[in-house]
Amino acid sequence: MKDPGIYCLLLRLPKGRRIRVAGRERDFAAGYYLYVGSAMNGLEARIRRHLSAEKKQHWHIDSLTRHAAIRRVFRYSTHSRSMECRLASRLAKRSHTTGIPGFGSSDCRCRTHLFHFQAKPDFNPFDLLRRTNAERVARILSDLYSGPRVCKSREPFRSLITCVISLRTKDEVTDPAGKRLFRLARTPAQMAALPPSRIAKTIYPAGFYREKARTIKNIAGILVANHGGRVPDNLDDLVALPGVGRKTANLVLGRAFSKPAICVDTHVHRISNRLGWVATDIPEETETALRHVLPEEHWIAINGLMVRHGQATCHPTSPKCSECAIAGDCLRDGVGRSR
Ligand code: SF4
Incomplete structure (x- = not known):
């Protein structure tokens, strides 16, 4: 496996808007979003793909990254895929955090891996x-x-x-x-x-x-x-x-x-x-x-x-x-x- 790990994208959506996700229109509030993902076959390649100007539609999160700017990328090197879900569950328990359903990874039981914050989160x-x-x-x-x-x-x-x-x-x-x-x-x-x-x-x-x-x-x-x-x-x-x-x-x-x-x-x-x-x-x-x-x-x-x-x-x-x-x-x- 090549540079396996999990990552977090900090996104900013300047204005609330309707965005089509998996064939369904959904409302996204303005503010900041943290998305947790994993890339067991190449962390850097995955991050480059998210940052690329060429916006492919592959995962649900791609719908949001078309409209929200990626402000920061956090990396964590690990072989353990379960860490992704552990981090998502920790984020879900934080106050002033709202989970956005439907953004879990395909093989996990988490409610979501996407979280909304009114103000910019000040933590790693x-x-x-x-x-x-x-x-x-x-x-x-x-x-x-x-x-x-x-x-x-x-x-x-x-x-x-x-x-x-x-x-x-x-x-x-x-x-x-x-x-x-x-x-x-x-x-x-x-x-x-x-x-x-x-x-x-x-x-x-x-x-x-x-x-x-x-x-x-x-x-x-x-x-x-x-x-x-x-x-x-x-x-x-x-x-x-x-x-x-x-x-x-x-x-x-x-x-x-x-x-x-x-x-x-x-x-x-x-x-x-x-x-x-x-x-x-x-x-x-x-x-x-x-x-x-x-x-x-x-x-x-x-x-x-x-x-x-x-x-x-x-x-x-x-x-x-x-x-x-x-x-x-x-x-x-x-x-x-x-x-
Ligand atoms: S002995 Fe245990 S703590 Fe030390 S490097 Fe190996 S796995 Fe990690």
């Missing part, structure tokens, strides 16, 4: 689909895996320090190292009083243990000096701490303070792109894009779920797509070799 229709898809994937992964992987403590200081230890370190090393360290010092003041060499010896064999020991002592000192011995509960103050980036800060905000935050690490970045939720180059872009796609109720949990899925199934190279529980919802963008 495929974000509706991505949100539905993201919601379903998050629920499937929640059933498969539960709880976060690292930084299990909800106590802010412990959560923050465990995250620092966990960077480029396996869970089997991070968890015992954190426990040993917190047996020595439980508060920022106690931690700041420890010599870096003692911290380093305690968290060994965590990766970069000497560097992390200095960072941990510095963080503890800053918390005592500037934050009354407490971990700040906002992103700006957290990322101002040494060794704390957006990934760690978001994990602490979600985990310890229950604030809506998306922690994007390498697994979240990779899997979100493969799923087709986002098309981004760096984790910071992924975090921003995910805010539009992923319902807020899943922001905190998604990191733990995708980390586990990335470790178990969706490996960086050769993911196990044949046994993946979310394969039906995945576009597999950028996946070369798979098992």
Whole structure:
């Protein structure tokens, strides 16, 4: 199959008019129309055909495109024809939307794939689909895996320090190292009083243990000096701490303070792109894009779920797509070799 996918045409009809559709005169109100179609044998060719000045009469929608200007085309690459109907049903549920009967595709049971809007719709229709898809994937992964992987403590200081230890370190090393360290010092003041060499010896064999020991002592000192011995509960103050980036800060905000935050690490970045939720180059872009796609109720949990899925199934190279529980919802963008 050549570039299969679904598409949405945004049409504008400047004045209401009677239009003949399938041999019957019908009234169309002025305004905007969204039409959802699929092209499993060539998305770009189908779109070119809709945009062509030569107006052939082949599908019902051709009757409307003879009179209404195509203002915008939205594309969504997929092998799944059912996505077309899923998007149509999402559009049908939106407020200020009127379905125009008789424009479903020949092999589906939808009432219609054409919708009228009085005012220009200000959303990307495929974000509706991505949100539905993201919601379903998050629920499937929640059933498969539960709880976060690292930084299990909800106590802010412990959560923050465990995250620092966990960077480029396996869970089997991070968890015992954190426990040993917190047996020595439980508060920022106690931690700041420890010599870096003692911290380093305690968290060994965590990766970069000497560097992390200095960072941990510095963080503890800053918390005592500037934050009354407490971990700040906002992103700006957290990322101002040494060794704390957006990934760690978001994990602490979600985990310890229950604030809506998306922690994007390498697994979240990779899997979100493969799923087709986002098309981004760096984790910071992924975090921003995910805010539009992923319902807020899943922001905190998604990191733990995708980390586990990335470790178990969706490996960086050769993911196990044949046994993946979310394969039906995945576009597999950028996946070369798979098992
Ligand atoms: S189908 Fe493949 S690429 Fe998609 S999430 Fe599953 S393992 Fe990853």
